[in-house]
Amino acid sequence: MHNMVTMRPRQGSRAPHARQSSVRAIVVFNAGSTSLKFGVYAADAGVSPELLCAGRIDNMTADPHFVVKHADGKPMESHAWGKHHAVDHKAALRFVLAWLKTNLTDIELVAAGHRVVLGGERYGAPTLIDGDVLDYLDSLAMMEPSHQPYDVGGARTFAEAYPDLPQVACFDTSFHRTMPGVAQTYALPKEVRDSGVRHWGYHGISYDYISHQLPKFAPAARRVIVAHLGGGASMCALLDGRSVDTTMGFGTLSGLPMATRSGDLPPDALLYLLRSKQFDTTTLEKMLSERAGLLGLSGISGDMRVLQKSADARALAALDYFTYAMMKYVGAYAAVLGGLDALVFTAGIGENSVQVRAALCARLGWLGVTLDENANAAGGPRISTVDSKVSVWVIPTNEEWMIAQHTLALIQPERKAPCSQ
Structure with a gap:
């Protein structure tokens, strides 16, 4: 690893350090089948989430590499494991958490938000995570095995490192629960439909974001x-x-x-x-x-x-x-x-x-x-x-910004519903 850095306010940005010794922030995780993206956002009450830094680990199964950048896109640090050195999702998240602790020394993490692809019948909106929530979401992995296990595993790994911090799950399927019943239904026997076979829809967090931006x-x-x-x-x-x-x-x-x-x-x-x-x-x-x-x-x-x-x-x-x-x-x-x-x-x-x-x-x-x-x-x-x-x-x-917005809305009940960036 190289370019080890400590987070400081960007020129022209808000400067919370003038008011307090550390910046309260949330971290957002978006796990793919072979990648892990993350973003760190200032969590000031009543203020739209402000990105502090963002990074990712890509190509985790063959040639994993880590990169993190300032909010303005300027590089902060990079790291490569080398070809044929696979990194699993748990190891990747632990690496990111260790990097955050080592480098963002003036950041006080107060919560984490996670992208979870499938919320199932139970969750039609972002929700605070506890053990029962994770057990239910784990049970859905057979329906969506390419992402769900990694999303749930990320929340469990974060809980091991920060057992006292709240976590929020934001679901790709939630946004599509407004579809009319006929659009959510397949022509199958009732017992099959009751087992969870329905039109769930995905990429909902992205569509949620676009729905808030398009009116501008x-x-x-x-x-x-x-x-x-x-x-x-x-x-x-x-x-x-x-x-x-x-x-x-x-x-x-x-x-x-x-x-x-x-x-x-x-x-x-x-x-x-x-x-x-x-x-x-x-x-x-x-x-x-x-x-x-x-x-x-x-x-x-x-x-x-x-x-x-x-x-x-x-x-x-x-x-x-x-x-x-x-x-x-x-x-x-x-x-x-x-x-x-x-x-x-x-x-x-x-x-x-x-x-x-x-x-x-x-x-x-x-x-x-x-x-x-x-x-x-x-x-x-x-x-x-x-x-x-x-x-x-x-x-x-x-x-990631949309997840940050929903996460802050749940951990700070006084906040308004998500708004445009």
Whole structure:
């Protein structure tokens, strides 16, 4: 490790040190299948969360590396374990906590917030964590095994280090509990539906954030489709800021094709693969989550940046499939909403891929979408022409800030509900 630092106020930022010896702060954790992101936020009562620093550990199974930056994006520190030195989630979180204790010596942690993908039937809103909560959330891991165990494990590990500090779980599924019953239901026998098989929906924390930001750009937009496009990708139909449908369904494999996840597939094809013994349940799940999607289609990579640079026909076909799938959902959701006022791109691909945004908008001329090519090349925020019947936007998401806001609202009851950043 190098560049060991102590946290100090940025020039021009609030300077709480002038009033007290330490800054009260919360830490937010967002665990992925092979990554761990975190952010540290000032927790002043009555003030919107202010980022102090943020970091992540990526590629934990093959070539793990740690990086942390100041709120202004300037590097604070980095560390690499080396190739073939896998780091599990528990070790990663312990590493982050040790780094915080060693380096942010003037920070007093007062709580932690966690992204948890699945809240199940019990939790339709952020909740304070205790042992019973974690036991229930653990029981849902069979429904969503790619993220849920790591999210719950992170809360348990934090409790070992800070047993007296409150923790808050924020759920990706909570935002979608406003969907009408018909949109949350599958055509299955009651006993199957009662076992938890329903349309849960994910990326809800991101959509929650966008729903609070969009009124600053398009205050009159009621019927909105948001495309959260990253390594995991989904779309959500919003009516007056509330979810009415979303592409990810029971788990995180369905909906749009993703970097390595399949997206929608006919169930009889999966039964065929099992029946013909090409796969068992374990190898089928691994194929659908790790070798399908853009990687499976192209045979080259699941990374959109690699595919966009490639002249290989398979890469071009994968990109075409991706935008074709999005177009179909835009059409369906425009019907659900009874029209469309705005389209929003967010997350890594949505915020950075000029090509993907242009390709989708080119397919939506029938809706009255007219792209401003110069604005799209510049990254927005508005990338549609003034006379476009549907306004199109690029709005960066910030799941960690949204979790920080919800966490502060629960540990400081006097605070108002989450507001715009």
